[in-house]
Amino acid sequence: MVSLAIALALASGLVYTSFAASSPALTPSQLLRQAQSGRVYQLTGTVVTGSVADRAHGVLDFRLADRVGDGVSVPVDYSGSVPDAFQQGRELIVTGSMRGRTFVAQPNSMITKCPSKYSAAPSSSA
Numbered sequence: 001m002v003s004l005a006i007a008l009a010l011a012s013g014l015v016y017t018s019f020a021a022s023s024p025a026l027t028p029s030q031l032l033r034q035a036q037s038g039r040v041y042q043l044t045g046t047v048v049t050g051s052v053a054d055r056a057h058g059v060l061d062f063r064l065a066d067r068v069g070d071g072v073s074v075p076v077d078y079s080g081s082v083p084d085a086f087q088q089g090r091e092l093i094v095t096g097s098m099r100g101r102t103f104v105a106q107p108n109s110m111i112t113k114c115p116s117k118y119s120a121a122p123s124s125s126a
Helices: 002-021 028-034
Strands: 041-047 053-055 059-065 073-079 091-099 102-105
Touching: 028 041, 028 073, 041 073, 041 102, 073 091
Parallel strands: 073 102
Antiparallel strands: 041 059, 041 091, 053 059, 059 073, 091 102
């Protein structure tokens, strides 16, 4: 009985921590409303066209916006490997924290979202 109770308590604790640790990615406007200094967030958005700049030592600066053409955006400092699919106008997710008004991404935390622009193959009428 004691072993079963301990196993159940450990399983419950594992389930609780796994759900508590997972938080949805925030958009730039959500992040600006609720960001707390020192807390780690996942930020998702679209890379603003014309905002990408390479700095020395592998640091990349760009802005993420809620949507293309939307006025709300957050400057991002990123260091690390850049996925091949990274480009302006592409949606991505980075993990990091706010430092002032800039989102400082953790090294190698960039994930690009693949566009879902698949269309059905044309049907052949015979």
